Amino acid sequence: MHPDLAKLVVLQEFDIEAKRLRDQIAALPRLVAALELKAAATQGQRAVVLDLIAKEEALRRRLESDIADQRLKLVRTQKKIDAATNTIQVTALEHEAAFARAEINRMEDAELESMERSEALDAQQAIADQTVAELAQQLQRERTRTNNLLAIDRAALAEIDAKRSALRAEIAQSDTGEDSLATYDRISRSKGTAVSQAIHQQCSACQMMVRPQRWNDLRDNSAESPASQTMMTCENCGHLLYYDPARDTPQPKPVRSESIAAQIVRSSI
Ligand SMILES: [Zn+2]
Incomplete structure (x- = not known):
């Protein structure tokens, strides 16, 4: 990021x-x-x-x-x-x-x-x-x-x-800080908020899917990754997108339902 x-x-x-x-x-x-x-x-x-x-x-x-x-x-x-x-x-x-x-x-x-x-x-x-x-x-x-x-x-x-x-x-102390703050304020003024978390490959502000390449870039936390170099925005709503692995918990797997008969068969094997 x-x-x-x-x-x-x-x-x-x-x-x-x-x-x-x-x-x-x-x-x-x-x-x-x-x-x-x-x-x-x-x-x-x-x-x-x-x-x-x-x-x-x-x-x-x-x-x-x-x-x-x-x-x-x-x-x-x-x-x-x-x-x-x-x-x-x-x-x-x-x-x-x-x-x-x-x-x-x-x-x-x-x-x-x-x-x-x-x-x-x-x-x-x-x-x-x-x-x-x-x-x-x-x-x-x-x-x-x-x-x-x-x-x-x-x-x-x-x-x-x-x-x-x-x-x-x-923030203003960094080289890019003033510009970043200006971008943040501009988006905030027009949209109410400026930053949106990408969760499960979706922008949480507009719910649109993030394209795979962008999603990969967002999740790439190395210093050379595009998401580390620039602030990426949602292509649909314009919010600044970020990815937080701690909050992007894997989707819960659907519980597999098994018939009682199948359970009996399984337990008897
Ligand atoms: Zn969005």
Whole structure:
């Protein structure tokens, strides 16, 4: 393998890990943001319930006050009836009294209905209080967990970035290093990754077969081999190809199935 390529293989591992960490760091706060939205929505729902409770209370205060007015009016009317001297006056006043009593009844009914609504609203508020409290706790836990994970990921990323920089500097020191890095960066930019392992005579990036001569060159680890002199690319996808004998394990042989009869015959021989 070309000496630069051996280092680029490691560089790619660092780059992939750095990208994974960056993606994770970007994704981590999303759950917190979603929970914050949910918490805000729940608080909004609770505020609506509280507002309705306040309105019912205000309605009952108004009704109480109006009922008290009507009762006063009734007392006054009753006094006027007692003091009345003719039937016409009495009839008119009794009309007034009846109206006041009907009004009092109507408003007392309205007050009862309001109290029933308040009871239902109180139950809703209890649920809303609980949900708000639970979400606040969940949010707090998630914030702590996220911050811990972010700290771990950021530390890991800083470590990987330092390793990447050091490795790039090391690669750049060889005669071909700058060019190799430029090739690596160019392929990385267009394809996401630059280096692809050839396994079982296949490019692992595009799965295309490597032609026999190229495959032989790739596997030839001598100093004179083309793969040691230059960085070879996949003819199909353009990735830099490398061969790692340690990872190119032989294909597992298919298990030979033997009938029970055949086994018996074999064991009896
Ligand atoms: Zn390929």
